Amino acid sequence: MLWPQRSTLVEDETLIGLDEYQSWTKLTDRNEQEGIDGLGFVLLGLFGEVGSLLSELKKKQRDKDSYLAYHESVIEELGDALWYVANACLRAGLLLSTIAARVPAQLGDWDYHGRGTRDRFADLQKPQTDLTGPLSTDLVERRLLTLAGKVGVLLDDFAAGRLHANGNALSADLVEIFRALLAAADDASVSLNEAARRNLGKILGRWPTERAWPPLFDESFDPGEQLPRRIEMVFKETNIAGKSYVIQQCNGINIGDRVTDNRLEADDYRFHDVFHLAYAAILGWSPVLRALFRVKRKSCPEIDENQDGARPIVIEEGIATWIFNHGIRNHDFRNVTSLDYSLLKAIRELVKGYEVEVRPLWQWELAILEGFRIFREIKKPEYRGGTVIADLVSHTIEFRALL
Numbered sequence: 160m161l162w163p164q165r166s167t168l169v170e171d172e173t174l175i176g177l178d179e180y181q182s183w184t185k186l187t188d189r190n191e192q193e194g195i196d197g198l199g200f201v202l203l204g205l206f207g208e209v210g211s212l213l214s215e216l217k218k219k220q221r222d223k224d225s226y227l228a229y230h231e232s233v234i235e236e237l238g239d240a241l242w243y244v245a246n247a248c249l250r251a252g253l254l255l256s257t258i259a260a261r262v263p264a265q266l267g268d269w270d271y272h273g274r275g276t277r278d279r280f281a282d283l284q285k286p287q288t289d290l291t292g293p294l295s296t297d298l299v300e301r302r303l304l305t306l307a308g309k310v311g312v313l314l315d316d317f318a319a320g321r322l323h324a325n326g327n328a329l330s331a332d333l334v335e336i337f338r339a340l341l342a343a344a345d346d347a348s349v350s351l352n353e354a355a356r357r358n359l360g361k362i363l364g365r366w367p368t369e370r371a372w373p374p375l376f377d378e379s380f381d382p383g384e385q386l387p388r389r390i391e392m393v394f395k396e397t398n399i400a401g402k403s404y405v406i407q408q409c410n411g412i413n414i415g416d417r418v419t420d421n422r423l424e425a426d427d428y429r430f431h432d433v434f435h436l437a438y439a440a441i442l443g444w445s446p447v448l449r450a451l452f453r454v455k456r457k458s459c460p461e462i463d464e465n466q467d468g469a470r471p472i473v474i475e476e477g478i479a480t481w482i483f484n485h486g487i488r489n490h491d492f493r494n495v496t497s498l499d500y501s502l503l504k505a506i507r508e509l510v511k512g513y514e515v516e517v518r519p520l521w522q523w524e525l526a527i528l529e530g531f532r533i534f535r536e537i538k539k540p541e542y543r544g545g546t547v548i549a550d551l552v553s554h555t556i557e558f559r560a561l562l
Contacts, residue, residue, distance in 0.1 A: 229293065251326065312335070
């Protein structure tokens with residue numbers, strides 16, 4: 160099958176097939192336990208997502224119109240819940256379309272559930288244009304509480320060992336959960352197709368089936384307005400009047416001002432420009448380095464002002480500082496191979512409206528982890544400096560100790 164690209168899934172109005180969507184859960188499943196053995200992990204995830212849906216509803220009922228994140232959050236959490244339901248069915252050897260076909264048996268008063276084909280999410284609900292939610296009514300609250308109860312029953316059955324040798328019981332529980340999920344979506348006036356489509360965009364942005372590197376942002380510009388494709392930055396630590404500084408040089412020329420930790424308690428922040436180099440190498444983006452190397456895209460005033468100007472620089476510095484503090488609290492991400500989704504999601508929100516917002520989360524994750532890998536090397540007592548090589552063509556960053 161030719162899988163659609165992430166951007167296509169997110170932006171167009173593709174009608175997602177139930178079994179097509181379920182096949183994606185297999186491709187993006189990171190659970191090391193296969194088959195029914197991994198069902199416990201999946202059920203915990205499902206219970207957590209349903210809890211998140213209830214939490215979003217609570218916030219909306221409490222804060223009403225001031226809670227502006229409700230729409231996007233509900234669709235995202237509903238998509239996550241769908242992923243876990245599809246994955247649970249997959250581990251039970253059941254097609255999602257088979258589960259959906261059994262749902263209308265007890266919903267005779269909902270005529271659109273029983274009409275025609277039921278191979279796509281859109282086939283299970285009224286016309287997509289009529290789904291204008293999400294709503295936050297008392298009925299939606301009851302539907303979500305019912306859904307939570309159904310998931311709780313499945314968890315109880317699983318914990319009691321009643322499912323491993325009883326496929327019919329597992330199938331029945333999954334049908335009840337899907338029925339409750341569909342009822343909640345209907346009464347909240349939310350499109351399951353949209354939730355599924357956005358969920359595919361989200362998981363492919365984090366765990367792509369293959370990593371495809373997009374063009375660099377300044378590829379079409381004159382070389383004089385491009386970030387250098389290979390940057391060899393030398394970091395030298397020096398002590399002046401009892402205070403430690405880091406000086407950066409490229410081709411023997413000092414780049415920027417000398418840097419301190421800017422904090423009473425030393426934490427080696429003075430080496431933090433390795434993170435900007437990582438952003439340039441992995442993301443092809445760094446307004447900070449673009450300013451330092453004087454390669455702003457002045458031939459296009461709109462880009463010069465909005466993508467290379469002061470505000471993007473402040474945003475990049477803010478992200479670098481925030482991630483730095485987060486990393487310090489987590490031992491510089493030592494022995495870490497993946498980052499918490501909430502961290503990456505927050506970064507995505509910070510860069511909205513800027514060219515780098517199109518970069519998928521896996522690139523951000525790689526840029527951050529690679530930046531910390533270099534940071535851990537450069538601050539070692541035996542080095543306290545070195546050469547950092549950022550290659551924007553090969554999307555790599557390397558450390559070389561000073562001789």
